[in-house]
Amino acid sequence: MTRVLAGTTGKAALLALFAFAIIGPLANLVLWSFAERWYFPFKLPVSWGLRYWEVVFRPTGVAMQSLVTSISIALLTVVVALALSIPAGYALARLRLPWRGAIMIAFLLPQAFPSVAIYVNVARIFYGLGLAGTIGGVVLVHAVHALVYSVWITSAAFAAVDRELELAARNLGASVLRTLFTVTLPLAAPGILASAIFVFLESLDEFTGTFFVGVPTVSTLPLLLYSAGMGGNYQIASITALILLVPSILFMLFVERFLRADVLSRIGR
Amino acid sequence: MSESRTAGLLLVAPALLLVSALFAYPLVFSVASAVSDPAGGVGLANFAKAFQLYSGDILYTVFIVAISTALTGLVSIAIAGYLTMGETPWLVSGLAWLYRWPLFIPFIVAAQCMRTFLAKNGMLNNTLVMSGLFDPDQTVSLLDWRGIIVTFVWKQAPFVALLLAGGMAALDRATIEAARNLGASRLRCLIEIVLPLVAPTLMVGLILSFVIMLSVLSVPLMVAGSQPTMLTVDISFRINAYGDYPVANALGVISYLMTAITAWIYLRYALRERQEKAA
Numbered sequence: 001m002t003r004v005l006a007g008t009t010g011k012a013a014l015l016a017l018f019a020f021a022i023i024g025p026l027a028n029l030v031l032w033s034f035a036e037r038w039y040f041p042f043k044l045p046v047s048w049g050l051r052y053w054e055v056v057f058r059p060t061g062v063a064m065q066s067l068v069t070s071i072s073i074a075l076l077t078v079v080v081a082l083a084l085s086i087p088a089g090y091a092l093a094r095l096r097l098p099w100r101g102a103i104m105i106a107f108l109l110p111q112a113f114p115s116v117a118i119y120v121n122v123a124r125i126f127y128g129l130g131l132a133g134t135i136g137g138v139v140l141v142h143a144v145h146a147l148v149y150s151v152w153i154t155s156a157a158f159a160a161v162d163r164e165l166e167l168a169a170r171n172l173g174a175s176v177l178r179t180l181f182t183v184t185l186p187l188a189a190p191g192i193l194a195s196a197i198f199v200f201l202e203s204l205d206e207f208t209g210t211f212f213v214g215v216p217t218v219s220t221l222p223l224l225l226y227s228a229g230m231g232g233n234y235q236i237a238s239i240t241a242l243i244l245l246v247p248s249i250l251f252m253l254f255v256e257r258f259l260r261a262d263v264l265s266r267i268g269r
Numbered sequence: 270m271s272e273s274r275t276a277g278l279l280l281v282a283p284a285l286l287l288v289s290a291l292f293a294y295p296l297v298f299s300v301a302s303a304v305s306d307p308a309g310g311v312g313l314a315n316f317a318k319a320f321q322l323y324s325g326d327i328l329y330t331v332f333i334v335a336i337s338t339a340l341t342g343l344v345s346i347a348i349a350g351y352l353t354m355g356e357t358p359w360l361v362s363g364l365a366w367l368y369r370w371p372l373f374i375p376f377i378v379a380a381q382c383m384r385t386f387l388a389k390n391g392m393l394n395n396t397l398v399m400s401g402l403f404d405p406d407q408t409v410s411l412l413d414w415r416g417i418i419v420t421f422v423w424k425q426a427p428f429v430a431l432l433l434a435g436g437m438a439a440l441d442r443a444t445i446e447a448a449r450n451l452g453a454s455r456l457r458c459l460i461e462i463v464l465p466l467v468a469p470t471l472m473v474g475l476i477l478s479f480v481i482m483l484s485v486l487s488v489p490l491m492v493a494g495s496q497p498t499m500l501t502v503d504i505s506f507r508i509n510a511y512g513d514y515p516v517a518n519a520l521g522v523i524s525y526l527m528t529a530i531t532a533w534i535y536l537r538y539a540l541r542e543r544q545e546k547a548a
Contacts, residue, residue, distance in 0.1 A: 032385055110292040114480065116500075116504050117518060117525070118292060205375035226377060238385070252373045
């Protein structure tokens, strides 16, 4: 009996330790966001308050501008990535393509390469084209990096659509285009939406590309977090980090609803 | 049939064009810049300068990424292994709920978390002091190479554990049960039976993690001081402080080579695996 009890206590202690390792860093972030004054050697903030939240959420503040910039860039990136990926994904899923495997890998490469050196040179090329420091330049850089998600997931979504349904529509006299717009696209829509969410988050969280291509004019939330954190303003950095966490956590909770198993099992094939 | 092939290529072309313009072209550009000789023509002068200035940082980068990858492997095997073979239901479900949290947290947010958590006055040290394990004067800031490793493992181990747990769940339970019935301990069963079966998944997860850790700029920039530092920070510094593209690109090519070596190790492993299966 005591052995069982000791075992249970040991297991509970292990789980508590693990919980501390996972949640501790996040809890520290939350503490900082409500700390008005906190200095050594105090273990907890000296005075608490919402002052910095008010600073961040002030409608005319820098943080709100960065939030608007971040969301605009993310939405534009979704538009660009989907405009390129829906045709590409359809072709990869439904049409005969030479070197299909190589084409799939080509979209993976920007993610599978140390990217800092690539961004440095993209920034240099953009400088010559007048794209450096513009929203458009940042959107293009984000889109290239996100293509692996959007192409692979849309392709899987199209592959999961039952061919029989398309054939039935064609037999009933619908044209190829009409079948595409009334049968194939609506059936693939949840998968396409899932890929849009992936692209949105990838763009929202992107730091390195924006750091090189967006300077000095484009400031997104990750760049604000960086400059606030490095400048020693831990409250602003922590609140910005918490704002960035919201969509990520929502996504973690709901991803399974958008990405059904039949689509998931076809990704990358 | 050839008509549908042309249509297919036309549909894929715009996306491929973007990858060529913003990935392939800059890649060629960086290699060309790295091997350009300051005196004209082609040469290795930039690499010589890169090694002369940054050989310490190159070793530091390899050291950090290698240790982080190894620890990521160990932690993820422990998590996925317990999720698959654990016999205490509440512990399994508690672990399953907890371990995923860092998965979708951006690196820059993880870096800011660790900047506060691992500091001398951070929550880790404060908790150790409050629990009586440490004296206040024993606390040290972990914001150096240790902090980078902790952040990388914190962020990547859940990712590899997710892949591994998926792979383990797909295994035939009968083999595991048979071994258990023959008296093998759970740990022995995990190491000798389950792990070899999911080894390909583990390899893929670890190699992806290796490349990701090699590419992250925000973590070494925010978590650790500037000397010594990782290659990503050196590349950024070389550009922002000196506008020195040739040496920055030489460092870039060195990081490509590190990726290429891991890819080569993986391909050799995958090939041997395939041959063994065929035999």
